Amino acid sequence: ETGVTQTPRHLVMGMTNKKSLKCEQHLGHNAMYWYKQSAKKPLELMFVYNFKEQTENNSVPSRFSPECPNSSHLFLHLHTLQPEDSALYLCASSLEAGEERDTQYFGPGTRLTVL
Amino acid sequence: GDSVTQMEGPVTLSEEAFLTINCTYTATGYPSLFWYVQYPGEGLQLLLKATKADDKGSNKGFEATYRKETTSFHLEKGSVQVSDSAVYFCALSVASGTYKYIFGTGTRLKVLA
Numbered sequence: 001e002t003g004v005t006q007t008p009r010h011l012v013m014g015m016t017n018k019k020s021l022k023c024e025q026h027l028g029h030n031a032m033y034w035y036k037q038s039a040k041k042p043l044e045l046m047f048v049y050n051f052k053e054q055t056e057n058n059s060v061p062s063r064f065s066p067e068c069p070n071s072s073h074l075f076l077h078l079h080t081l082q083p084e085d086s087a088l089y090l091c092a093s094s095l096e097a098g099e100e101r102d103t104q105y106f107g108p109g110t111r112l113t114v115l
Numbered sequence: 116g117d118s119v120t121q122m123e124g125p126v127t128l129s130e131e132a133f134l135t136i137n138c139t140y141t142a143t144g145y146p147s148l149f150w151y152v153q154y155p156g157e158g159l160q161l162l163l164k165a166t167k168a169d170d171k172g173s174n175k176g177f178e179a180t181y182r183k184e185t186t187s188f189h190l191e192k193g194s195v196q197v198s199d200s201a202v203y204f205c206a207l208s209v210a211s212g213t214y215k216y217i218f219g220t221g222t223r224l225k226v227l228a
Contacts, residue, residue, distance in 0.1 A: 004158070033216075041220065042217070042219060042220045042221075043159075043204065045215075045217075090158055092158075098210050099210070101147045101164075101166045101208070103149070103161045103164065104159075104161075106151075106158030106159040106160065108157050108158045109157075109158050
């Protein structure tokens with residue numbers, strides 16, 4: 001498989017559930033990102049990992065917990081979410097974070113619905 | 116702070132019409148500028164980019180020129196096709212202190228046959 005893959009593609013969860021989103025990139029990149037895409041709002045950068053180290057956390061609530069075990073895999077652990085957290089969660093990768101000319105490569109996203 | 120502003124959609128055009136989607140930015144430092152496209156049910160994919168002033172990015176008939184004097188990066192295509200229907204995002208990347216990758220709100224384009 002090539003590019004950036006995300007699983008699951010769709011997820012429905014209650015506010016008391018715990019679930020995880022998974023992202024995998026097959027591009028040999030060293031940086032990975034989580035974004036939140038909500039209707040009529042700009043894409044929100046949530047977390048940045050560079051060489052497995054978290055370098056950015058844009059004031060994301062603690063109910064979202066990222067994990068990056070290696071440069072190819074990125075997880076987003078979810079617990080006690082709120083209905084307003086319903087959105088499309090996009091994973092992306094690039095050669096290296098902080099290299100402003102780098103293109104980001106996106107996965108197809110996980111459509112999350114919190115009931 | 117750093118930001119990207121793009122025209123609100125939706126934009127509806129007939130096939131073979133000329134397309135312009137406006138994008139302006141504010142940034143400290145010298146950003147790189149990007150246009151990404153998102154087709155239904157997919158993630159964003161790079162359409163074109165420009166990394167310094169006066170650079171022109173082009174791909175699949177789309178073009179955009181990095182205009183530092185007007186802080187703009189407008190997307191143009193001379194003749195749109197139905198297959199161009201998608202959401203288009205303008206974005207900037209700048210590394211000044213902290214690394215930032217900022218997207219606009221997106222402009223939905225619908226092309227009618």
